[in-house]
Amino acid sequence: MIAFWVLAPLMVIAALGVVLVRRAVHSALLLAVVMISLAVLYLTLEAPFLFAVQIIVYTGAILMLFLFVLMLVGVDAADSVVETIRGQRLLAITGGLVMGVLLVVVVAQISLGTMVGMGAANAGGNIEGLADLLFSRYVLSFEATAALLITAALGAMLLAHRERLEPKEGQRAMAARRMQEYGTSGRHLGPLPSPGVYARHNAVDTPALLPDGTPATDSVSRVLAARGTVRSAPALGDVEDVQRTLGDVGGISGGSGSATDTSAGGGYNTENPDTRPQGDDWPEGDE
Amino acid sequence: MFLLSEGGASIPVVDPLGADGVFSLLWLVIALPLAGATILLLGGRRTDAWGHWLGTLTAVGSFVLSLVLFVSMLGREEGQRQVVQHLYDWIRVGDLTVSIDLLLDPLSVLFLLLITGVGSLIHVYSIGYMEHDPRRRRFFAYLNLFVAAMLMLVLSENYLGLFLGWEGVGLASYLLIGFWQHKPSAxxxxxxxxxxxxxxxxxxxxxxxxxxxxxxSTSFTVISANASGASDGVLTALGLLLLLAACGKSAQVPLQSWLLDAMEGPTPVSALIHAATMVTAGVYLVVRSNFVFELAPHAQTAVVVVATVTLLWGAVIGCAKDDIKKALAGSTMSQIGYMMLAAGLGVYGYAFAIFHLITHGFFKANMFLGAGSVMHGMNDDVDMRRYGALRKAMPVTFLTFAMGYLAIIGFPGFSGFWSKDKIIETALIESPVAGIGALIGAGVTGFYMTRLMLMTFFGEKRWKDDVHPHESPSVMTGPLVVLAALSVLGGLLYLGHWIVDWLSPVVGTAPKHEPPVPAIVITLLVLAVVAAGVATAWLLVGKRPVPVTAPQDVSFATRAARADLYGDTINETLVINPGRHATAGLTRGDRSLVDGLFTGSAGVTAALGAQLRKVQNGFVRSYALSVVGGVVLVLAALLVVNL
Amino acid sequence: MDDVTPYIVLSTILFTIGSVGVLTRRNAIVVFMSVELMLNACNLALVAFAKQHGNLDGQVAAFFVMVVAAAEVVVGLAIIMTIFRTRRSASVDDASLLKY
Incomplete structure (x- = not known):
């Protein structure tokens, strides 16, 4: 029972966390805590097979699936806390509480008596016992489960499949299109710039700097920009330091105000990451 | 085999032989006019050119065949004069088997001759009368249909087949009365x-x-053989039901009101259907059902009462009508009353009923056709007040009409004299009250027929200048002459009691009751009453000028007679208005109560739904909340049960 | 270890928390997680009762619940993805067109 009394409060807290935290990823991780704790409880309840299945299926497969989908979907990762349906939250909490209290009272009403324990049932091995039951008394349900799983797999494929309505763009067509775009709107013909490579900041989340000192938006992934996890380019700070030590070398001068703005922004325009920052935003010089 | 009834009268059982020889052509009598009607109705306009000839030909063909059958029957012994021809089984359901069987016996063969004979003459007459009608072919189709149905009526061996013909003549009558359907009155x-x-x-x-x-069973053979086994109540009920049927078809009180209006149809129709044949179907029904009526004396009494009332009722109406056809219609009603009276007298009167039916068929058809001829020459005017002095303009019509006139008032030697005199005599012996009624009726008949005669053919000319009375073409006067001859000579049927003896295998015989006074006295009495009626008419109409418009300051009796003795008013008050009110009330009740209940419940459901549907707000979390609410309720219920 | 009641009480508490989560959260994925929480709570009760009665049927039932939950998650997440793909939103309140 020690395991239970250690794990039970943990599980309740984690479960509350699943419901209460705002970020879905945190919810998923807290759910993993609940599930692994549950697996341990299965062990204490003498269900070793379910312990394994709980960890493999739930924690290993289902939760991973959740995380995958969160990665695909979870751009607006945080939930708004404003309740839109009038009275829903109050009623939900009241209903939940009443249900919980009623359930506890109902359970308390029943005198269950002493546990029999799994000693006899697990005498020939837990897995063997389960297999015995699955392939004898529950064989029909087992077969039905097989059908269910196949159907579910097919259904998921059908739902996730996106019908291609036009032929895939080949290399030649792509080259022609890009040439066309260059001709009409002057869009850069070559590959996108790689992210910034700096002595202190060298990562995919840091944009490269253009010759005029402005960050190249295209150099970081749009997804990172959308998530708001793009680091600010540290270059401008360095430029000021260099200016301070070397004095005015000419050619390169910086309006410190704009530089601070840029560095403090921490990210880029997330609305339209395709917009290329123009060089004339930068003041040419003030002497 | 005989059914015995009270007073020693005996009623024979219908017990026919199978049809053989010429009698196996019996079906053809019906089939000919039926084929004519079918061809003319289905053939459409293609048959317009020769349709009337075909229609006439089928009727004449039927008549010739009837004549052959009649002669063959004359050649047979009395016991072998009933033949039946089985055509096919019409209905076979459980215990009920109805065959199309045709029964030819001395009764039906007379009808056969009357229907096809008068029918043929009227067909011929119609060729001229309907010459300018664009729908003449259709008219002949309907006439043929009528003849076929009427023949079915009198030839059928069972009541269901009779009913088939009965409804068929009803249909033909409906179609022909409304033949000029563009007239709302028709x-x-x-x-x-x-x-x-x-x-x-x-x-x-x-x-x-x-x-x-x-x-x-509905077969005459079966019913007549077993009739004595039925209880008195059933037989009386049967008699009264058959009387009701006869009242409807033969325009007897209280179902008399339709006959006068039926004069809206073309005149040949009035002559054939509403004088000579169809309206006498009720008489045929009573005579044919003699095995029922003989065993139901109460029903017979009812027949006598109805007949006496009708013969006076019709006669009184005939006195006041200025429309020549309606006056004749009232007369028809009255004459059928005589026939019904005779039929109601039982074995003593059946033969005379049929006798009068036949002579009436002759002279009334003659007079109706004569009236048609008059109208033909008078631009289809029917008001006798605008006739007068037509005897010079239409000599043939006048002479033939006069034959009919003398026959109907019972001028000695003419056919009506023999037939009506026998009815009055029998009635006076068997049922004195009815007999006196019939006697008075004879007087009134003399009055109104003389009035009609005087107003039409004598006196001053009262027609307008643009009317040019002229004699009708020979195709119309020919039938008139034949019918006039028959009107005169019809009495020959009674020569040596021939018709009584002829019909006795069907209607039975009864020991003759001796009249309290010699028969010649009764005859003289009848003649005196008729003469009084004629004289009264001469004094009231013949001696005085006839006003062109009907005077309005007349006695109550005249007003009542002009209004058909308020027959329509009585119907209106007793039947139509209560029915109308009941219908209106039921409709109102249906609309407010029944419909209200249904639409009301639907409305409540709809209103409830309009409110409840707001619960379905599309938010899945709200639905989940209601699920939780349900779970809470179930848990609470479990808890309550367990506590 | 003589009483199963604490397990059952824990199970009911987890179930209640899960149901409140279903009712209050709007992110479809979190709603789904709450459903999983409720299923797990039920499984806990099943396994506990199996031990109470000393036979394996409860464990078999829990096993079946896991299988069904796996199938459900696969289809459910696919649906969420499809909805997200067309509506650019994973909020359960946005998919509210099926109504009066």
């Missing part, structure tokens, strides 16, 4: 005839049902 008259006839048909259909329930 359409209304046709509908009225149809509706009033339905009342009578209810009697016949209920009667047939009762026959089947009582005897398990």
């Amino acid at each position: 359409a209304a008259a046709a509908k009225k005839a149809f509706v009033v006839n339905r009342v009578g048909d209810i009697g016949l259909s209920l009667g047939i049902a009762l026959f089947f329930v009582t005897f398990g």
